[in-house]
Amino acid sequence: MLNSYFNFTSGEYILELVCPAGNLPSLKAAVDNGADAVYIGFKDDTNARHFAGLNFNDKKALSGLNYAKERGVKVFAAINTYAQTGGFIRWQQAVDRAQELQLDALILADIGVMDYACEKYPDLRLHLSVQASATNPEALEFYHRNFNIQRAVLPRVLSVKQVEQVAQFSPVPIEVFGFGSLCVMVEGRCLLSSYATGRSPNTYGACSPGSHVQWQEKANGVLETRLNNVLIDRFQEGEKAGYPTLCKGRFEVNKHTFYALEEPTSLNTLSLLPQLQKIGVTALKIEGRQRSPAYVALVTQILRDAIDTMKKDPEHYQAKDEWMDELLKVSEGSQTTLGAYHRPWQ
Amino acid sequence: MAIKLSLGPVLYYWSKQKLLDFYQYIAKSDIDIVYLGEVVCSKRLEMKFNDWMELAHMLTSHGKEVVLSTMTLIEASSERSRMRRFCEQDEYCVEANDFGAIEILSQRGKSYVTGSSINIYNERSLKILQKQGLKRWNLSVELGKEQLGILQNNRPDGLETEVMVWGRIPLAYSARCFTARSHNLPKDNCQFKCIDDPDGLLMKTRENQEFLCINGIQTQSALTNNLIEQLDVMQNLGVDVVRISPQSQHTLQIIEAFSQVLAKKQPAQFFIAQLTSYATTGLCDGYWYGQAGMTKTTIPLKQAESA
Numbered sequence: 001m002l003n004s005y006f007n008f009t010s011g012e013y014i015l016e017l018v019c020p021a022g023n024l025p026s027l028k029a030a031v032d033n034g035a036d037a038v039y040i041g042f043k044d045d046t047n048a049r050h051f052a053g054l055n056f057n058d059k060k061a062l063s064g065l066n067y068a069k070e071r072g073v074k075v076f077a078a079i080n081t082y083a084q085t086g087g088f089i090r091w092q093q094a095v096d097r098a099q100e101l102q103l104d105a106l107i108l109a110d111i112g113v114m115d116y117a118c119e120k121y122p123d124l125r126l127h128l129s130v131q132a133s134a135t136n137p138e139a140l141e142f143y144h145r146n147f148n149i150q151r152a153v154l155p156r157v158l159s160v161k162q163v164e165q166v167a168q169f170s171p172v173p174i175e176v177f178g179f180g181s182l183c184v185m186v187e188g189r190c191l192l193s194s195y196a197t198g199r200s201p202n203t204y205g206a207c208s209p210g211s212h213v214q215w216q217e218k219a220n221g222v223l224e225t226r227l228n229n230v231l232i233d234r235f236q237e238g239e240k241a242g243y244p245t246l247c248k249g250r251f252e253v254n255k256h257t258f259y260a261l262e263e264p265t266s267l268n269t270l271s272l273l274p275q276l277q278k279i280g281v282t283a284l285k286i287e288g289r290q291r292s293p294a295y296v297a298l299v300t301q302i303l304r305d306a307i308d309t310m311k312k313d314p315e316h317y318q319a320k321d322e323w324m325d326e327l328l329k330v331s332e333g334s335q336t337t338l339g340a341y342h343r344p345w346q
Numbered sequence: 347m348a349i350k351l352s353l354g355p356v357l358y359y360w361s362k363q364k365l366l367d368f369y370q371y372i373a374k375s376d377i378d379i380v381y382l383g384e385v386v387c388s389k390r391l392e393m394k395f396n397d398w399m400e401l402a403h404m405l406t407s408h409g410k411e412v413v414l415s416t417m418t419l420i421e422a423s424s425e426r427s428r429m430r431r432f433c434e435q436d437e438y439c440v441e442a443n444d445f446g447a448i449e450i451l452s453q454r455g456k457s458y459v460t461g462s463s464i465n466i467y468n469e470r471s472l473k474i475l476q477k478q479g480l481k482r483w484n485l486s487v488e489l490g491k492e493q494l495g496i497l498q499n500n501r502p503d504g505l506e507t508e509v510m511v512w513g514r515i516p517l518a519y520s521a522r523c524f525t526a527r528s529h530n531l532p533k534d535n536c537q538f539k540c541i542d543d544p545d546g547l548l549m550k551t552r553e554n555q556e557f558l559c560i561n562g563i564q565t566q567s568a569l570t571n572n573l574i575e576q577l578d579v580m581q582n583l584g585v586d587v588v589r590i591s592p593q594s595q596h597t598l599q600i601i602e603a604f605s606q607v608l609a610k611k612q613p614a615q616f617f618i619a620q621l622t623s624y625a626t627t628g629l630c631d632g633y634w635y636g637q638a639g640m641t642k643t644t645i646p647l648k649q650a651e652s653a
Contacts, residue, residue: 082467085496112470133465136420138429138446145449146474157521162421185518185565186419189463192518192558194488195567195639198632202465203488228638231551247518252550253528253560260549260560261524340521346533 015277015284015307018076018175019300022054022289027064029297030073034304037074039107040064041289045087046094047078048131049289050205061101074104078289080129081205082110092116099124107153108132109188114147127175128152131201133188135162137169144171151175153285155187160272160341164279173282178269179299180287181332182339184247184262192246197228208245215241225249242333264333270303270319272341273310295330302326349581349608351601352379352508354591355415355441357516358561359540362392369401371598373408376605379587380405381441383415383432385461387523387562388425389536395431402438415441418463419519419563439481452478462487462510463519469500482506482587487515487571490634491579498584506586511574512600512621513591514546514559515567515630515639524560533563544594548627556627557640569642570625573634575614577607596624 019035021027030038041047043055056064061077068075077098083091091110095117098106106124108114109131117124128134128143130153143149153175154163167174183190187201194200197212214226221237225244232249235241242248242264251260267287269276276284284307286299302323310317328334339345353372356365372380382398382405384390393401402412416429426446433440433450442448443461451458462484466472472483485494487510498507525547526536540547546559548568556568573580573588580588588608590600603617622629632641 082465083470085468085493088468088470110465110467110471111474112468115470115474132445134445136426136444136446138426138449139420139444142445142449142452146478157419157519158421159521165423184522185520188465189418190518191488191515191639192565194633195515195517195558198636198638198641200488202467202486230555230557230640231553234552250552251557252552252554253547256528257552260528261520261565262522343534344532346521346523 014280014282015273016282017300017303017307018283018285020180020286020289020291020296021064022049022051022291023056023293024060024064025293026289026291026296028067029293030300031068031071033297033300035073035300037076037104037283038064038068039076039078039285039289041078042094042097044090044094045084045205046081046091048080048129048201048205049078050081051210051290054290058097058101061097065101065103076105076107076127077103078107078129079113080107080109080131082202083112084203088112095120095124105150111143111147114143114149118147122148125150128172129188130155130177131188133186135166135186137166137171140166140170140172151282153177156183156267157186157340159343159346160275160279163276163281163341167279167281174280175283175285176269176276176281177267178284178286178303179327180266181245182262182265182267182337190247196230196246208243213244240334248332263335265335265337266327266331267339268324268327268331268336269338269341270306270323270327272338273306273319274314274317277310277314291330298326298330347586349577349585350378350587351376351604351608352381352587352589353377353597353601354510354513354589355381355383355385356592357386357514357564357566358544358546358594359387359390359392359538360544360594361541362397364544365393366401368592368597369405373405373410375598375601377410377590377601379411379413381413381415383441385415385418385443386519386564387540388417388422388428389538390540390562395428399435399437412438413441413459414438415461416443416447418443418461419521420444420446421521448475448478455479457481459508460484462516467493469497472497472500472505473502476502476505480505482508484508484510484589487517488633488639490636491576491583492636494585495583501584507584508587508589509573509580509585510571510591511577511580511588512572512604513570513589513593515571515633516564517558517567517639518565520563520565523563524565525562528560545626559627567630567639568627569630569640570628571631571633571639572621572625572629573631574604574607574617574621576631576634577604577614593624600624
């Protein structure tokens with residue numbers, strides 16, 4: 001495979017680039033720009049980007065799979081919400097569909113779904129989704145022992161040192177997030193969205209769902225963004241307004257109004273690539289199945305370039321200014337952060 | 347079977363003396379089950395392992411069933427060791443709040459309770475965990491009576507169900523400490539500011555709506571979840587334990603109210619005004635009715651009971 005770096009000692013890839021595809025054009029953009037793998041979701045609440053107009057029906061999935069396979073790129077399916085009571089059949093069907101399509105791996109969060117998948121299709125390769133909230137080797141051992149997971153995606157709450165410790169004692173190879181929108185909370189354990197709207201990533205596959213968003217422009221030019229009537233942020237005329245993701249609004253704490261939880265920002269790990277390689281991180285994931293094909297193309301291309309550059313000379317690697325500038329343009333609030341990887345962020 | 351009343355772990359950072367005094371009163375209350383331990387932040391070190399064990403002994407001597415609760419977010423190696431220490435004692439049952447704890451307990455062949463942060467959304471999950479030693483599970487706080495009804499109908503025999511009925515709802519966990527952030531301090535130099543907020547720190551919208559409550563790395567609802575009017579419904583659904591989450595004031599009176607209603611000595615309505623005054627930022631119950639958690643339904647009592 002052209003793009004991949006295979007570690008013959010561990011039998012695993014090092015920094016395999018895993019890219020988001022919300023639709024077929026995005027999948028092609030990822031494949032054409034250097035993805036080692038793409039991940040997709042099906043058209044229902046079985047995946048954590050359950051948005052209107054997004055995701056793959058059987059025909060599109062097959063067509064995407066063929067496109068990727070012909071070019072040596074793997075396809076994973078994210079079936080990473082929690083199977084709801086009375087609706088287990090949908091998650092079962094999603095697993096069946098992934099098996100029929102012969103996708104390369106399933107990304108799962110729910111132990112019920114994992115149990116079904118590994119009982120019915122013992123040869124199916126399972127990855128643990130970030131939505132399973134596994135942040136320590138003991139938790140990973142549970143999923144490995146019971147469901148034979150082959151890889152785990154870690155929540156965006158660990159410092160680099162902690163990622164290293166998990167990787168060291170983990171029974172399975174580790175995937176981490178490299179770029180994209182930043183979840184401030186442990187994934188799979190954040191119910192803020194359902195508290196405000198009744199819909200959460202766990203129950204519905206969406207956070208701060210568009211169905212509950214209101215943009216209200218006042219006579220004085222002030223723009224207010226609301227989620228189910230809760231005021232998330234207020235922008236003065238000319239101020240750049242962002243989507244009302246509820247952890248990224250301005251709130252008042254102790255009589256002081258600020259981004260009490262987090263600012264609108266994206267995670268960017270380009271400067272950490274040598275460290276992530278040294279730790280033995282197997283795969284680097286780009287967030288953004290809800291973003292455009294142009295976003296997928298740009299971010300995939302830059303991360304491909306960065307990983308390749310770093311591989312050639314890790315000692316002298318530095319994130320290039322032009323990469324950082326380009327990524328800023330597609331980042332939330334036009335800013336990026338190292339997030340929890342960098343201790344002072346915490 | 348009569349529903350038992352439990353007291354969840356104290357989610358806030360209280361001084362050791364405050365905790366010891368608090369549990370002296372709890373020992374004499376009508377509570378059946380007491381969950382003990384620090385579940386939010388490992389930097390809160392007022393209480394050491396042995397202090398918790400001493401408290402557990404004291405409560406046991408007053409006839410309480412004690413369960414030791416493990417931390418929810420396990421990251422640092424020190425947090426792993428602490429989780430292991432709780433899971434490797436044999437005196438008390440453990441409430442696992444992370445799959446790491448479930449792994450240790452099931453490998454040791456111990457039975458355990460799962461807290462609401464363990465994601466159980468379907469009956470297949472219940473069955474798997476029961477095979478691994480689960481004896482009692484807490485309903486996810488974002489699920490309501492409809493989902494609970496289905497889960498109860500398909501619940502494996504012998505498994506007990508617990509539902510939170512009073513308190514600010516634990517909604518999210520982060521690596522970041524939001525209390526420290528509100529004081530412009532990094533987590534590594536937090537100066538233990540959260541000890542000044544015995545019921546957390548309110549986070550309001552710019553329209554003064556009391557929306558969320560910051561408790562270190564945990565985010566809670568600003569409103570207090572109250573399901574006292576639904577205890578009959580829970581009885582019919584076969585709920586075994588209902589949980590009250592401690593707050594710095596009036597916890598004893600809240601326990602008393604729930605205990606009286608469970609014992610059918612008073613109707614729930616008798617306590618509504620009183621309980622409303624104990625929830626300083628108001629009540630909510632939306633999750634139970636399948637709505638946004640922050641919603642307060644206005645279903646008349648009679649209708650709610652027959653629902």
